[in-house]
Structure formats: structure tokens, C-alpha cells
Amino acid sequence: MSTATRGGARVARAGRCSGRRARASGRARRSGATKAGEDDALRGTLDAVAVATLRALGGVARDVAGNANVKPARFPRGPREDVALELVYDPLKFLERAREAHGDAVGLTLAGENVVLVSSPALARAVLVDQSECFQKDGTAFFPGSSLAGNGLLVSDGETWARQRRLSNPAFRKAAVETYARCMIEVGERLVNKTWSRRGRRDVYADFNDATLEIVASALFGADVVGARASKINGAIKDSFEFFGRRAATGMIIPEWAPTFDNVRYNDAVKRLDEEVYSIIAKRRRAMASGEQNNELDLLDRLLLEKDENEGDGNDATGMSDKALRDELMTLMVAGQETSAILLSWACALIAERPYVGDKIATEVRQHLKTKENAGSSLDASDFSKLPYTEACILETLRIRPPAYMVGRCAARDVELRSDVFITKGTTVLIAPYLIQRDSQYWNDPKAFKPERWLVKSPYSEGTLARDALKNLGPNDAYFPFGGGPRVCIGTGFAMMESVLLLALICNACELRLPPGSSAPKPKALITLRPDEIKLDVGPRPRSVF
């Protein structure tokens, strides 16, 4: 399905649900009249806004199970009222309260949609792994697509997704990811040696957004993002991401086709980006046809080289079309930039609250650097697996502050997840790693930041628990910050390499502190678990203390 078709379908479906929307606001208005209070009228308006927002987030009305407030048989228990407002205003509090009141499978009405929130390892496994073929991305409420990411891996389904995943997997194997480490280190060193080299207060979240954008753009396009083209690409990406940031921050999702000022600017940025990306793709295809190839392959080279062996007899196998390539490149940018910036920001904030953790990372890095053959050299890809405490800090940050705090699926058919949890076709299932990863049934002292918990011996293998953290759904099936099953994050290795190397560079060179008198930054949840803002005092770490 092309982006245009996808967008078209969204518009058409939004048209079909407008009657329900009118009825919803009508109900709200009537209740306002009977209670005769301005508060109720306001609430009616807010309800309508929330309904519109959630509809736009989900984008669709359900054909099968979506009759407002009509619950299918065996729908799990949950609050009787529509909880759209509560979810939009404070998603984390909402998730916690819903589970406390109704258990690990909660039936909800969200802006008229039937949604089931699941928060036990067994139910998460059922949806993500064991019965994953019964679920799809299309139609999932609460997770919006975008014209920037098009029909890439994050949102596609069926054979389109499977083919794109087969063609993309090789570009994310360990050996390939190691080749992207050089740009991670270059960007990290620039951050600590220039931007953070003088003592002062930094907006850490903004700095990491710049750094991870540079890393992902350079991993994708390598030498093609230099000079004027680099500013054009980075400028357009920044404009689009700022648009997503503003959209997420308001909690109001206006469809991208609506001619608002913000949408016009965003669509212009996507157009500028498309021009550059298609031109780079054409240039690379020409170079490949004439036998030229870069010595060091970037992600685009690797995607271009892949042919789908499942097609024909192998000789007529084809790769990705220009449009498919464009959608994947943009998807990787969208999926890989903000999540990594969020992870690094939370890691630094948690460390700033506990300076001894930064000291321990610095000690680990300095001791390791001394053992390197080429003494005095900086970090490289091979050091990733030799910094266990630094890695444990990243794993613990992902446990306590998972950037993807909720993942969603839409049931492609009726499915029984457990004898008491029956999901009807068209129902959205929300799975909450945020709840499971902080649940005292599976974690000791679950709300505490304790990197050491990952360094104990693993019950699953000879190594530490950290070695098994990202296998399947993690210890007790209760740890999956990168999702799980066939749709597990393709960038897991990339993100781990990037965050461990950057955190090691940062703590080796810098000290991080919360500004005097300030409290720990609060999470703000919408599509991702972003920090509201993270301002930290940064400055050079003395070289002599160890």
C-alpha cells in the first residue's frame, strides 16, 4: 500500500467515523445541559477534543469491534467510562491505576474504541511471540503513522513487511553495526571535547537529539551527508522532528493533510528530504551499475546490495524499489533517532542524581583503556562488550525508563490469549513494558536504579544476567525495551552500541550533576517516554582522581 493510498484510506475512514464523533460530542453536550454546569460543557468540549485526538492517533474506526461502547462477549473487565481524557493527560498514572484496579488485562473504551491493556509477561508473550500471527500494525489505535516514515518497517504488515525485513536484516548484523561505530565515536568525542568541555548548564535532551541525528544520518548515508547537502538534509530532518516533538507535546494530533501552518511547514520539510534522498539513491544506483563502490559500506549501500532470495530462482531476485528504500531510510531515521536520544538523556539524568555511578563508569573506562594494546587510544567498536558496568547502566535505564513504554497491535482475527482474555478482531491490544519492567512480582526493589542487578550470574547461562537481558523477552519474560518476537527492534544492536559507547565517552570525560535546588526530571509520556526537559550541569572530569 503506498503512502498516498494509506493516507487516503485514513481520510476515508475518518469520514466514516464522523457520525460517531458527532454523537460523542452530542452526548457530552447533553450531559452538560442536564448537569447545567459550565464545567460539564467544558468537559464536553475536552471530551470531543480527546476523541478527535485519539481517533487521529489511531487514525481509524473499527469495522468489527469498534461500535462505541458496545463490548464484544468476554471483553475483559475495566472502567465503564471512556478513558480517553485520562490517558491523554497522564498516561503513566493511568496505566498504573488501571492495572491496580482491574488486573493484568483491562478492557477499555478509548475515544469509542475497544482497547485491551495487558501487563503480564505471559500475555505480552502471547501477543508479541506465541500468537503474533494473529496481530498486525495496521489499525492500531494510539500509534500514528507519518508521511515521513511512509510504509516502512514500523507500520507495514504481511508480505510487504516480511520482504522489507528480510532485505534490511543484514544491514543490522553485528559486523555491519561495528562499522557504524566510528561515526558514533566521532560524534561522542565532539560532544564531550567541544560542546561539554566547559563547565556550564546544558539542555542534555537537545544535545542528544543533535548527536543521535548526526549519527543516524551518517550511518545511513555516509560520505553523502557533507557540506551543503548535509545542512539541507539535517535541516529538513530537524524541521520534521521538531514538528513531531510539538505534536507529541501538545497531545493533539491533527492529521498531516490538514492545511495548518505547522503541517504546511512539515510537509515542505518532507518534500525537501525526499528530493535529497531520491537523488542520493539515484547516484548510488549509478555508481553500483558502473562497478564503483565505497570501501566502507553505509546502511544505504547495504540495503541497495540486498536481493530477496525468496524470489524467482535466485537469478531474477530483486531488491527494494526506490520508494521502498526511501520509506525504510526515513523509518530508520524516525525509529532510531529520538529513542536513542531519550535513552541517553535518561541515563545521564539518572547518573547526575547519583554521581557515584558516573565515577564507577569512568573508573571502568579508564582501567579498560589502560589494558588496550594501543595505550592512549580512544574507544572503538571492540570495546562495547568490555564495559560491563556501563552496559548495565544502559540496561537499567531501559528497564526503569523504557523509551517505548507501550507497544500496540491490532487483532487481525478473533484470538484467545488466556481463558479469560478473548480479543475480538479489530481490537487494539496495548502491551506495557513500563508496567512489567517495574513490577515487584518480577523485580526486586523495582523502582530503584540498580545497575548491579544486571551483573549477577544469570540463571539462564554461564554469563551475567546482562548477557541474557535482550534474548527473547528477557529475564522472566519481564524485560523487553526493544519489543519482542518477529517485530523486535531491528536497531537493538545499533542502539546498544551507540548508547554504551557514548555513555562511556561522556562519563570518562565529564561530570554530570543536577543543578542545585532542582529535582529529578519527570517523564512525559505520549508516543514515547520522553523527558520533559533535562537540564544538567556538565563539566570536565578531573583526570587525576583515579
Ligand code: HEM
Ligand atoms: C533506545 C533505542 C531504541 C528503542 C528503545 C527502540 C524500541 C523499539 C521497539 C519497542 C520496537 C518494537 C515496536 C513494536 O513492537 O511495535 C522497535 C521497532 C523498530 N525499531 Fe527500534 N528502538 C530503538 C532504536 C532503534 C534504532 C537505532 C533503529 C534503527 C537505526 C530502530 C529501528 C526500528 C525499526 C525499523 C523497528 C520496526 C521493526 C519491525 O517492525 O520489523 N530502533 N524499536
